Amino acid sequence: MENIVETSILHIDRPFRLESGEMLPGLDIAYEAYGKLNEARDNAILIEHALSGNSHAAFYHKGETKPGWWDVMIGPGKAFDTDKYFVICSNVISGCNGTTGPSSVNPATGMPYALTFPPVTMRDMVEVQRLLLGHLGIERLKSIVGGSMGGMQTMQFFCDYPSIFDSFICIASTMRHSAQQIAFNEVGRRAIMADPRWNGGNYYNEVPPEGGLSVARMIGHITYISEKMMQEKFGRLRKGKDSKAVFRPSFEVEHYLDYQGISFVRRFDANSYLYITSAIDNFDLVSSISGTTRFRGDNRARGKGLDTLRKKKGLVISFTSDWLYPSQQAQDIVRFFSGLNVRVSYTEIETDHGHDAFLTDYVQVSVMVKSFLDSLS
Amino acid sequence: MLTIPEQTHNIIEGWIQPRSRVLDLGCGDGTLLNDLIEKKQVDGIGVEISQDMIVKCLGKGISVYQADIDRGLSQWDELSFDYVVLNATLQVIHRPVSVINEMLRVGRCAVISVSNFGYWENRVRILLKGCITNEMRLTGSWHDTPVIRFVCLSEFRSFLYDMGVEVLDARFFLPFDIAVMKTRTPLDNLLVKEAIFMLGRGK
Numbered sequence: 001m002e003n004i005v006e007t008s009i010l011h012i013d014r015p016f017r018l019e020s021g022e023m024l025p026g027l028d029i030a031y032e033a034y035g036k037l038n039e040a041r042d043n044a045i046l047i048e049h050a051l052s053g054n055s056h057a058a059f060y061h062k063g064e065t066k067p068g069w070w071d072v073m074i075g076p077g078k079a080f081d082t083d084k085y086f087v088i089c090s091n092v093i094s095g096c097n098g099t100t101g102p103s104s105v106n107p108a109t110g111m112p113y114a115l116t117f118p119p120v121t122m123r124d125m126v127e128v129q130r131l132l133l134g135h136l137g138i139e140r141l142k143s144i145v146g147g148s149m150g151g152m153q154t155m156q157f158f159c160d161y162p163s164i165f166d167s168f169i170c171i172a173s174t175m176r177h178s179a180q181q182i183a184f185n186e187v188g189r190r191a192i193m194a195d196p197r198w199n200g201g202n203y204y205n206e207v208p209p210e211g212g213l214s215v216a217r218m219i220g221h222i223t224y225i226s227e228k229m230m231q232e233k234f235g236r237l238r239k240g241k242d243s244k245a246v247f248r249p250s251f252e253v254e255h256y257l258d259y260q261g262i263s264f265v266r267r268f269d270a271n272s273y274l275y276i277t278s279a280i281d282n283f284d285l286v287s288s289i290s291g292t293t294r295f296r297g298d299n300r301a302r303g304k305g306l307d308t309l310r311k312k313k314g315l316v317i318s319f320t321s322d323w324l325y326p327s328q329q330a331q332d333i334v335r336f337f338s339g340l341n342v343r344v345s346y347t348e349i350e351t352d353h354g355h356d357a358f359l360t361d362y363v364q365v366s367v368m369v370k371s372f373l374d375s376l377s
Numbered sequence: 378m379l380t381i382p383e384q385t386h387n388i389i390e391g392w393i394q395p396r397s398r399v400l401d402l403g404c405g406d407g408t409l410l411n412d413l414i415e416k417k418q419v420d421g422i423g424v425e426i427s428q429d430m431i432v433k434c435l436g437k438g439i440s441v442y443q444a445d446i447d448r449g450l451s452q453w454d455e456l457s458f459d460y461v462v463l464n465a466t467l468q469v470i471h472r473p474v475s476v477i478n479e480m481l482r483v484g485r486c487a488v489i490s491v492s493n494f495g496y497w498e499n500r501v502r503i504l505l506k507g508c509i510t511n512e513m514r515l516t517g518s519w520h521d522t523p524v525i526r527f528v529c530l531s532e533f534r535s536f537l538y539d540m541g542v543e544v545l546d547a548r549f550f551l552p553f554d555i556a557v558m559k560t561r562t563p564l565d566n567l568l569v570k571e572a573i574f575m576l577g578r579g580k
Contacts, residue, residue: 315435331452334442343422343440347431367432375438 003075003082005032005059005068007098010135016128022118025107029132030055030098031090034074035082037138044138045080045373046129047089048146048153050358051220051276052268054097057089058082072362079366079373085142092153093128094120094276096269103204103269115201120275122283126157133164140164142376145369147171147358148325149276152283155333158314159289162306166376167313169369172322172358174329175285175336181324184223185277188216192270201271213270214261221260226321226354286336306340314344315372317365319357345372381550381571385464385490386412388548388556392488392575393417397459400424400484402446402476403466407434414439424450447471450479458484464573465490468515469523474540477576481542487576495529495566497552531566537576546575 012027032055037044047057047070058074060067068089074080080087091099094117102117133139144165146154151173158168174181192198195212203209222230234253249255289306314337318330327348334346349364351357358365379387386409393399395417401410404423407430413419423441425431434441442452447470450461461484463476470476480487493499494513502510514522528536530549537544549560550571560569 313438313440335452338422345431345435345439345441347428347441347443349428364428368435371432371435375436 003034003059004062005034005056006061007032007055009098010132012131016131018118019121019123019127020119024100024118027093027100027128027131028098028104029090029093029100029128031088031132032056032058032068033089033136034058034087035085037086037136041138042140042142043084044086044088044133044136044141046133046141046144046157047074047080047087048144048150048157049089049092050146050148050150051273051280052217052264053150054095055089055091055099056097058087069359072359073366073369079362079369080145081370081373085373086138088132088136088138090129090132092120092125092276094124094272094279096272099128101269102201102271102275112204114204114271117271117275120279121288122152122156122279123160123288125153125279126160129153129157130161141166143167143169143373145169145171146173148173148355149280152280152285155285156283156288159285159306159309162308162312165312167315167372169315169317169372170330170333171317171365172319172325172330172355173333174325175333176283177281178329182281184219184324185281188219189274189277191215191219192274195270198270201274203270208265209270210262210265213265213268213273214258216270216273217264217268218257218261221257223324224355226323226352228321229352229354232352309337310341312342313372313376314342315368316344316346317358317368318346318348319353319355319361320348320350321352322355322357324355378554381554382465384550384554384556385571385573388573389413389462389464389488390416392546393419393460396420398457399460399462400450400453400458401462401464402480403463403469404434404439404441405430405465407437407439407441409462409464410434410439411437446476446479449475450483453483455482456485460484460486460488462488463490464488467491467528468526470526473526473536477540477542481576481578485577486545487542488573489576490571490573491528491530491533492571493530493566493569494527495531496570497567498570500567529566530569530572533572537574541579543577543579544574545577548573 007030010029016024016027053069056068058068058071074087076083091097094101096103102113106113144154144157151170154168154170158165192209192212195209198209237252238250249258316330316334318327334344337344351361353360397419399419399421401423404410404425410421410423414421423434424444426445431441431443461480499513514524548556549569550556551568
């Protein structure tokens with residue numbers, strides 16, 4: 001019998017204030033949980049998803065043939081062992097998989113928010129998850145972990161609330177986007193906005209801007225895999241040459257990207273893509289925690305309270321062929337957290353799979369994560 | 378009787394001040410660091426190139442950083458550590474000059490162990506076999522061993538002198554694995570099996 005899970009929705013009926021100062025009248029948070037919370041309520045691990053991820057990190061939904069996006073890592077006996085740990089994953093704010101975002105209905109108007117949805121930051125994503133932790137009655141976590149954008153949320157959460165985590169694991173991520181990384185995201189956003197169907201973000205009663213969103217996804221996918229892997233997988237192979245029309249995709253790699261684009265538009269909202277990629281580009285860990293203004297509550301770190309990070313543990317993982325988030329950026333993360341006296345370990349996994357290795361090279365990642373988590377208890 | 382590696386561990390433990398900051402280059406499975414953390418409460422971090430060893434260190438709860446030490450220690454600022462240890466690792470280093478310079482940049486002291494190629498047993502082996510034997514290489518055959526540096530004690534000492542580093546302390550292992558503090562006879566090269574030095578930045 002496979003492990004079955006259902007996505008839960010937490011309804012928050014109070015107004016939610018974002019970092020920008022704007023308010024949402026209320027909020028839904030989609031989340032899943034695997035394993036059992038122990039009596040001491042201290043065996044929780046929070047999983048943070050990447051740009052296109054969702055709360056369905058592991059196990060199967062009823063009737064599904066494909067498990068959650070990180071099922072290879074989460075489950076009984078796996079790296080995040082659900083026999084030992086209570087593993088939680090929630091969909092980010094501004095996403096489109098159950099948590100409130102631009103495609104959600106604004107109760108004030110009865111219409112989808114679209115671009116009236118307020119801009120979102122990495123800190124907002126973290127604050128939403130804090131509401132969830134409060135609801136679950138969890139005050140202390142064994143670890144927080146994420147790859148890519150998940151790594152950014154991980155670092156933000158770990159620095160904003162240093163007292164609640166024993167450790168963090170950050171995979172294939174960065175403390176801030178470089179110009180090149182912003183540039184790639186901007187091309188993706190422009191592709192969406194250049195699609196006439198995008199219509200200033202108001203397309204929810206019409207055909208969505210599928211063309212633009214799939215181009216955005218195609219660009220993304222080029223950056224997620226390495227040049228070597230692309231060459232080995234596709235080279236100059238062709239398929240479907242018999243088509244009469246000119247400029248029909250004929251190279252294998254074109255078909256691959258086409259497929260990635262099309263399958264993405266079926267499950268993702270174009271406006272969410274704009275909001276989330278902007279949050280990623282605007283993310284800058286160091287400046288976000290060194291500001292002087294305090295925001296919501298006294299528990300917030302903001303540079304202060306960071307000394308509670310002393311002697312906590314971190315694990316940073318990068319991949320040799322990841323050219324989207326190269327190892328140098330991971331080494332900068334290690335340097336930064338070492339400076340805060342966190343006991344950070346770093347490993348660079350040899351692989352040809354590029355950025356996507358954080359999903360595909362789970363065997364090596366699992367070994368590291370398992371050893372690391374075992375030593376915490 | 379303790380083996381030389383065990384004695385070396387004890388000597389390093391004796392040298393290192395409690396609660397100091399230690400960087401262990403080529404830390405292997407983290408045995409030495411683990412001892413230093415438990416017995417001397419040091420704030421320690423290891424550097425290792427091998428993924429398998431990294432896993433072992435993580436399992437022990439030791440902080441470890443995967444890197445090739447031949448490519449420098451640019452990850453760390455000047456004087457980030459009280460001690461930088463290079464134990465049983467010198468023989469695999471490609472660029473000893475830059476590594477030792479880097480050790481004394483990021484650390485106040487450098488602890489380095491050296492196996493003396495001129496030891497009488499090695500001379501006998503070469504005389505009898507006509508080649509470097511596997512015992513001398515520690516691991517592998519001539520074509521696949523990571524051990525590429527064969528250095529004599531006298532050479533190493535003059536190398537330290539040329540580099541302008543200061544020898545703060547040293548121990549020498551004589552036949553029967555007896556450790557002594559000082560030897561300065563012409564017979565050093567023949568009688569010392571291994572040596573361990575604590576180096577400072579010179580004047």
